[in-house]
């Protein structure tokens with residue numbers, strides 16, 4: 441042992457001062473990253489971003505309603521984030537033109553084909569806000585091109601594409617954020633902390649819903665823009681892997697009111713119940729793949745569509761937790777969001793941005809009641825963007841990361857299979873095998889899976 445070290449540790453007096461000194465150094469080291477942090481992210485140490493001034497160049501793919509809404513809500517935050525929208529893409533010229541104009545870009549930065557945008561070396565990250573059937577292909581292509589990806593929910597149209605995205609994120613090590621904005625709300629993270637701290641005991645069942653109503657019975661019916669036609673809209677490409685429908689009035693309806701057709705989305709499951717599953721699964725502290733999923737769906741009120749107007753999911757997880765989730769577009773009274781454990785129950789209120797932990801009577805001596813209130817507005821998309829750019833620069837796990845997303849989207853994809861094929865879906869996460877109640881292996885559903893039930 442070097443003499444110096446021996447000397448330092450020979451008396452209790454010196455040992456104490458050594459410990460104090462070491463502790464001070466440890467505090468200084470752990471505080472160091474905070475000292476260098478700054479609200480202007482461009483001054484944070486760069487992990488993945490090599491561009492000038494550490495600016496992140498973002499390409500936006502899909503500039504319809506939600507893409508435009510992202511562009512608008514991002515606009516006032518771009519400086520703070522040190523992000524520039526450097527390219528936009530849409531296969532409908534009218535949507536592309538207005539996004540190009542809004543973002544102040546030249547026509548060379550506006551693309552009809554996302555693969556051309558991905559060839560741009562200066563683009564660091566992409567935001568995918570296309571129709572759901574393009575989420576998987578655009579995400580995979582983006583990761584292959586070395587881009588970080590923020591993709592709107594649901595993760596993909598079908599389960600197997602979600603597993604491909606999961607594998608690709610793991611192999612490329614790029615940052616992936618799925619666009620379920622509620623996962624950025626601190627209350628779900630607080631509940632996860634309570635669960636992990638053992639306050640609820642083993643989880644037993646969770647519930648939630650997304651329910652709304654509309655007077656004209658016209659949910660997801662959008663006006664057809666008479667200007668749209670195959671000369672300014674790449675209709676064939678838009679249909680992606682779905683069966684090809686020739687351009688017609690019906691095709692125009694499909695383009696604008698795609699939510700009503702199974703070819704392009706899973707209806708309430710992907711559109712509304714994503715917003716329940718991603719944050720509630722995050723709040724369980726340990727998002728799991730489902731072991732069994734059952735789902736029903738009915739379509740007796742809104743008959744002018746393929747998708748259900750009311751749907752109920754039961755999802756069982758290996759830990760024993762069961763989720764009961766409902767969604768409807770023809771009644772506004774939902775189930776309150778709750779997570780029940782053996783020792784306590786948590787109630788979540790989105791509108792109040794509040795989580796309350798209430799011990800079971802039997803465990804009231806052991807567990808204290810708690811309440812978490814967040815005065816900030818609930819479900820702000822900007823918060824998910826802030827987290828995305830922070831993870832690109834500093835590393836860390838995005839709020840709606842790929843591990844959470846793939847589990848939530850597997851539940852939703854199996855729910856669609858259960859509902860539309862009339863089966864119970866058992867899932868083995870190790871082999872990614874789906875079996876029905878008789879133990880028969882079922883291939884994951886895709887565009888051409890024959891459907892048995894359309895109620």
Ligand SMILES: NC(=O)c1ccc[n+]([C@@H]2O[C@H](COP(=O)([O-])OP(=O)(O)OC[C@H]3O[C@@H](n4cnc5c(N)ncnc54)[C@H](O)[C@@H]3O)[C@@H](O)[C@H]2O)c1
Nearest residue numbers: 502503504505506507530531532535569570571572574592
């Ligand atoms: N997080 C939320 O709260 C929220 C809210 C609304 C919509 N969304 C999601 O946003 C996405 C878009 O929804 P929307 O209402 O804006 O639909 P939309 O039809 O208005 O817009 C989609 C746009 O994507 C374009 N597009 C489709 N495929 C493309 C491709 N391969 N390449 C380039 N452009 C392509 C279309 O031409 C269209 O302009 C959906 O996945 C939806 O689930 C999320």
